[in-house]
Amino acid sequence: MSASFATAALGRSFTLDPASGELELVPAPAAASRHAALADHLRASPKLACVTAASRLELRPVPELVLTGVADFDALTGGLPRGCLTEICGPASSGRTSLLLAALSAATRRQEVCALVDAGDSLDPQGAAASGVDWNKLLWVRCASTSRRAAGKTASDPWEQRMEQVLKTTDLLLQSNGFGLIAIDLSDIPLNSARRIPLTSWFRFRRAVEHTPTVLLVVEQQPIAGSCSSLLVNLAASGKLPDLQQAPVCPSHARLLQVLHATVEVQRSRLERKPSQSTRMEFYSRPAWAG
Amino acid sequence: MPFACIFVPDFPVEAIVRAEPELRSQAVVVLSGKAPLEKVCALNERARRMGLEIGMTKTQLEACTGVAMRARSPLQEAAAHAALLDCAQSFSPQVEDTAADTVVLDVAGLEPLFGALPKIARDVARRASELGLETNVAVAPNPDAAALAARGFSGVTVIAPGIEAERLGELPVSVLWDGLSPRLSPHEKDDEDDAEKFLDTFQRWGVRNLRALAALPGIPLSERLGQKGLRLQQLARGSSSRTLKLVQPPLLFEEAIELEYPVVLLEPLAFALNRMLEQLCARLSSRALATQELCLRLELETDLCPEDSAAPAPALPRCFTRTLRLPVPMLDAKVFLKLLQLDLKAHPPGAPILKILLAAEPSRPRAAQAGLFVPAFPEPEKLELTLARISGIVGEGRAGTAGLLDTHRPEAFRIEHFAPQEQSTPTLSEPRGNSGNGTAHSSPITALRLFRPPLHAEVTLREGKPTRLLCPKRKDIAGEIVWMAGPWRSSGDWWEQDGWARDEWDIAMNRENSFVLYRLVHDLLSGRWMVEGAYD
Numbered sequence: 001m002s003a004s005f006a007t008a009a010l011g012r013s014f015t016l017d018p019a020s021g022e023l024e025l026v027p028a029p030a031a032a033s034r035h036a037a038l039a040d041h042l043r044a045s046p047k048l049a050c051v052t053a054a055s056r057l058e059l060r061p062v063p064e065l066v067l068t069g070v071a072d073f074d075a076l077t078g079g080l081p082r083g084c085l086t087e088i089c090g091p092a093s094s095g096r097t098s099l100l101l102a103a104l105s106a107a108t109r110r111q112e113v114c115a116l117v118d119a120g121d122s123l124d125p126q127g128a129a130a131s132g133v134d135w136n137k138l139l140w141v142r143c144a145s146t147s148r149r150a151a152g153k154t155a156s157d158p159w160e161q162r163m164e165q166v167l168k169t170t171d172l173l174l175q176s177n178g179f180g181l182i183a184i185d186l187s188d189i190p191l192n193s194a195r196r197i198p199l200t201s202w203f204r205f206r207r208a209v210e211h212t213p214t215v216l217l218v219v220e221q222q223p224i225a226g227s228c229s230s231l232l233v234n235l236a237a238s239g240k241l242p243d244l245q246q247a248p249v250c251p252s253h254a255r256l257l258q259v260l261h262a263t264v265e266v267q268r269s270r271l272e273r274k275p276s277q278s279t280r281m282e283f284y285s286r287p288a289w290a291g
Numbered sequence: 292m293p294f295a296c297i298f299v300p301d302f303p304v305e306a307i308v309r310a311e312p313e314l315r316s317q318a319v320v321v322l323s324g325k326a327p328l329e330k331v332c333a334l335n336e337r338a339r340r341m342g343l344e345i346g347m348t349k350t351q352l353e354a355c356t357g358v359a360m361r362a363r364s365p366l367q368e369a370a371a372h373a374a375l376l377d378c379a380q381s382f383s384p385q386v387e388d389t390a391a392d393t394v395v396l397d398v399a400g401l402e403p404l405f406g407a408l409p410k411i412a413r414d415v416a417r418r419a420s421e422l423g424l425e426t427n428v429a430v431a432p433n434p435d436a437a438a439l440a441a442r443g444f445s446g447v448t449v450i451a452p453g454i455e456a457e458r459l460g461e462l463p464v465s466v467l468w469d470g471l472s473p474r475l476s477p478h479e480k481d482d483e484d485d486a487e488k489f490l491d492t493f494q495r496w497g498v499r500n501l502r503a504l505a506a507l508p509g510i511p512l513s514e515r516l517g518q519k520g521l522r523l524q525q526l527a528r529g530s531s532s533r534t535l536k537l538v539q540p541p542l543l544f545e546e547a548i549e550l551e552y553p554v555v556l557l558e559p560l561a562f563a564l565n566r567m568l569e570q571l572c573a574r575l576s577s578r579a580l581a582t583q584e585l586c587l588r589l590e591l592e593t594d595l596c597p598e599d600s601a602a603p604a605p606a607l608p609r610c611f612t613r614t615l616r617l618p619v620p621m622l623d624a625k626v627f628l629k630l631l632q633l634d635l636k637a638h639p640p641g642a643p644i645l646k647i648l649l650a651a652e653p654s655r656p657r658a659a660q661a662g663l664f665v666p667a668f669p670e671p672e673k674l675e676l677t678l679a680r681i682s683g684i685v686g687e688g689r690a691g692t693a694g695l696l697d698t699h700r701p702e703a704f705r706i707e708h709f710a711p712q713e714q715s716t717p718t719l720s721e722p723r724g725n726s727g728n729g730t731a732h733s734s735p736i737t738a739l740r741l742f743r744p745p746l747h748a749e750v751t752l753r754e755g756k757p758t759r760l761l762c763p764k765r766k767d768i769a770g771e772i773v774w775m776a777g778p779w780r781s782s783g784d785w786w787e788q789d790g791w792a793r794d795e796w797d798i799a800m801n802r803e804n805s806f807v808l809y810r811l812v813h814d815l816l817s818g819r820w821m822v823e824g825a826y827d
Contacts, residue, residue, distance in 0.1 A: 070734070071734075092827055095827065098738045103734065124739045125704040126704070130736055131735065135695070136712065141690045144689060177673070178667045187827070207575045237806060253295040257737070
């Protein structure tokens with residue numbers, strides 16, 4: 001009995017003779033014929049016939065990227081991938097909602113129908129309109145914990161019912177097809193409650209949105225979808241006060257909230273090869289009255 | 292000039308069977324009259340084979356097994372008649388509403404559209420079958436010959452010009468009055484006594500069929516039976532001629548079912564609704580129409596209703612009405628059924644159901660052509676179902692689009708039904724806020740995340756300005772105010788009962804080596820301080 005080893009780099013194969021313990025060098029053409037024989041053997045075996053060699057697996061197509069309309073963000077990430085799950089996480093006043101509204105605004109400008117599942121019911125419709133969101137193209141789902149109370153049931157965790165509504169609603173929206181962007185706003189959900197969403201739900205969402213032109217965007221405090229997200233972006237407040245450039249003696253009625261600085265960092269991206277280190281960039285948002 | 296006649300044999304039975312198709316394979320009798328004196332007024336062929344006949348009492352029928360007995364339903368007969376007219380109208384606009392069970396239409400000139408006359412007759416029968424009616428269809432050169440042939444021959448009959456007398460001659464003389472003689476000649480209505488008198492006379496003369504009647508000499512017949520006799524002979528020869536009395540049936544699409552027993556659960560109700568919706572959709576489809584509004588009216592049992600039992604007139608039925616308005620014209624019975632089910636689940640009738648009436652408001656079907664460069668769009672039918680399901684999850688009025696009101700009052704919006712309009716070509720117009728074609732780059736607008744309801748805050752003031760903040764409900768919103776801008780004063784509706792006036796402050800507070808920006812509001816009317824939201 002002998003064992004064979006082949007190496008493409010050398011263009012030779014080696015055969016180990018167990019009796020003598022010597023290696024026998026076999027020329028490459030013979031190795032090729034053995035490979036062919038092995039392939040024939042695999043094809044002949046009914047159990048192995050359906051096995052595809054790893055080298056012949058189809059490459060996953062690179063998803064199309066859509067721009068959010070925020071120059072710095074788009075320059076850093078390339079945009080939001082279609083048919084993928086994207087997570088944007090960060091604390092309060094880090095620009096998450098501003099980015100979300102910018103993405104919705106850009107999508108509705110492209111005449112795409114969008115949906116926002118608002119777990120905390122915290123969207124300001126006037127502010128959304130000021131951001132350029134076309135309300136004729138946006139479905140706003142306001143989750144609340146009132147219907148179950150009306151039905152005479154009580155929930156141990158007030159957020160539990162909202163989370164249930166978020167999951168069911170997102171499932172329905174993904175099944176109905178045709179949406180350009182589906183956003184789930186979990187920013188107000190406490191981290192403990194948000195982490196109770198089973199990973200299987202995120203896998204289900206990822207599978208449902210795959211091969212569709214829909215962008216699935218989740219806004220939250222901390223990453224919760226694990227490896228299901230194709231793009232994970234972390235936002236943080238820059239730590240600068242809004243008008244440090246203004247004179248400190250300036251009276252409050254003469255001040256104006258003009259700019260909100262934030263930093264954005266790509267923590268994970270499956271769209272291309274993993275970056276050697278995370279990249280960070282600053283961007284800012286401005287209130288509607290700042291012009 | 293060919294005419295087609297559509298005749299529904301045993302029309303009261305067909306009207307019942309149309310609503311309950313499972314009865315088609317059974318012996319069915321229809322009873323009319325007040326209990327306990329109901330008598331059979333119509334029956335189908337299977338019941339006839341069992342020896343049953345018109346005029347039998349309910350007590351006599353109870354001796355027979357396997358007979359389905361139903362009360363006569365004028366509502367269902369009206370719906371069946373409307374369906375019959377729709378069937379005729381789907382082929383020709385020149386339709387005569389001859390009787391409840393008979394419709395005559397002019398089929399001249401339809402060959403280039405629908406094919407040869409036999410094919411037209413078959414298509415008419417098939418269309419009627421789709422509408423739930425089993426009919427006899429006959430095509431003949433004149434309306435009366437067509438009507439006689441439809442009454443006398445089952446299935447599809449086509450009589451070529453010139454052989455009317457030969458084909459009609461096989462029919463018995465009784466076919467002239469077989470419940471239809473007044474309808475054959477609307478201008479010369481014979482009463483039942485006349486019919487019996489003529490039949491007795493023909494019986495005595497040995498005239499059994501139309502061939503024998505047609506062969507009688509005209510003048511002696513006129514001397515003995517008068518002009519009516521001659522008219523009957525013309526009918527028997529198939530040589531009568533008259534113009535159709537055309538009708539333009541109104542576009543009313545209503546279906547009704549009177550239930551034998553009160554229905555309590557939604558599941559059996561769904562079965563009945565499904566049948567009615569299928570019939571409605573078939574009728575609308577036959578007229579090349581769709582619907583944008585469905586109205587469901589349920590008559591409820593009053594006994595189980597406490598408020599009605601206390602009412603002075605408990606005999607009046609209580610109605611429960613639900614209207615389903617659709618954003619676009621649709622014609623899908625399954626979608627309608629699901630929408631009605633979801634609506635009834637959210638708004639249950641509250642009492643057993645006795646009668647179901649369903650009406651559809653007709654509208655032109657939508658015409659849409661997708662473009663190559665138009666983004667994907669949810670199917671309207673699917674979107675309606677999704678919206679209805681989501682409303683069932685999050686509650687009514689919590690899913691839709693925000694309609695902004697023309698006021699500066701905070702939270703001035705209302706939730707409206709989400710019905711995006713599909714565009715065939717990409718638009719170049721831009722909403723306010725940003726410019727460009729969807730790829731324009733600019734800094735985003737700072738968003739405000741609202742707290743609903745606003746959080747009550749305890750504020751420490753120094754020289755009229757807030758310096759410290761504490762929210763009893765949110766322990767994380769507490770501490771020194773490190774930056775502020777404002778106040779921005781606004782007010783409105785002071786001429787109304789619910790006027791408002793407030794001062795707004797933008798404040799920053801420390802949190803974990805960073806800052807969080809809030810909007811602090813001082814209600815000038817109540818004097819309360821509230822945190823309205825956080826900038827994010």
